[in-house]
Amino acid sequence: MNINKLLTHFSNYIPLNDEEITELSNRVIERNVKRKEFILQKNDICNNYTFIVSGLFKMYTVDKNGAEHILHFASENDWICDINSFHNKKQSLLYIDAIEPSTIIQIDNSNLMYLFTHYQKFDRTFRVLIENKFMELENRILQNISSKAEERYQFFLEQYPNICNRIPNVLIASYLGITPEFLSKIRNAISKK
Amino acid sequence: MNINKLLTHFSNYIPLNDEEITELSNRVIERNVKRKEFILQKNDICNNYTFIVSGLFKMYTVDKNGAEHILHFASENDWICDINSFHNKKQSLLYIDAIEPSTIIQIDNSNLMYLFTHYQKFDRTFRVLIENKFMELENRILQNISSKAEERYQFFLEQYPNICNRIPNVLIASYLGITPEFLSKIRNAISKK
């Protein structure tokens, strides 16, 4: 069962005891998701924290011209959630769909709140989880305000070696905030060095 | 005493009981900080979470050309900390200094860890705090990858009406990731509309 992958993930933060493992296991559901299938769409309320057992997702907005802007990629052993919609029960502005066929484990809002309330460890673990994600975003912001597109691309390749060759360049461009044509130019310039 | 401002701040998340108030009060220190005084410098380890009672700070890197890139502004009733340095006890890449004469309340690493370990509420409150900051950064990233500088400037003015007129434009430009000359051009274009 894939729950083991989630338990191993937790144990990298704080190992769970038997009671916590049982409680957690009873409160999550496992799902398979096809390529291009949505697990969140705009105007829906994001009711789940999603742990990715295998596969790859993108979270993004679509602007008035129909262009996608990718806020996050997330692959195996990572979480994906619109926490604004999740915690405030507000309609989401974001889409999340699968770039690859994927297997996920989801915990919904009420079950996660139950764990937060009854077991201190979950508050702690999710605090540390979100702190780590916050640091990643800080680095990304710094890149965005201080570096040219070529440096940001090189940094992306270094930072995400496991996913960068599973993602079409058109999506990497959208993540970096540039056009695919310009990314192509950058790649050409790099290859000539 | 200014500790009341901190207690009020906590009570916006989860009110503290008497014991928690006593514990917290005994574990923080209050300081006054002059304009341009550093509370964190590059290569130091950030050993404090800093709550701002009054005043205004900037957190930034300095690149190889000596240019500042501002990651965060923080004013009264807000927190500022390099959480990467703080939690991992790593040398910071960042500076934090006061834009205005300020009063702050600081809690150091060991005291905060004590509170986390002994009182669940602090884990919870700091989880929610960092979740809110994470959402703010998500919005900023989306702006950076999808909007032109003029829109980002207008959004900044709307989102931070209380601080935007206390910050010189040269620093706003650095926060937005543009040159002060170009911000001046944008302001001129806006004023002609």
Added chain:
DNA sequence: ATTTTTTCTTAATATAGTTTAAGATTTATT
């Protein structure tokens, strides 16, 4: 296996943003 769809590239032209330099204005310091 063939067709359709998606992805990647190239190039010309256009726009957004930077650089350099200089002067004017405002704010801080003596």
Added chain:
DNA sequence: AATAAATCTTAAACTATATTAAGAAAAAAT
């Protein structure tokens, strides 16, 4: 009050990136 320092603006020339369009290559669907 005078001087020094920081801030804001303008403009010309330059560079980074976007747009448009078109064709080639690769991947997905039938």
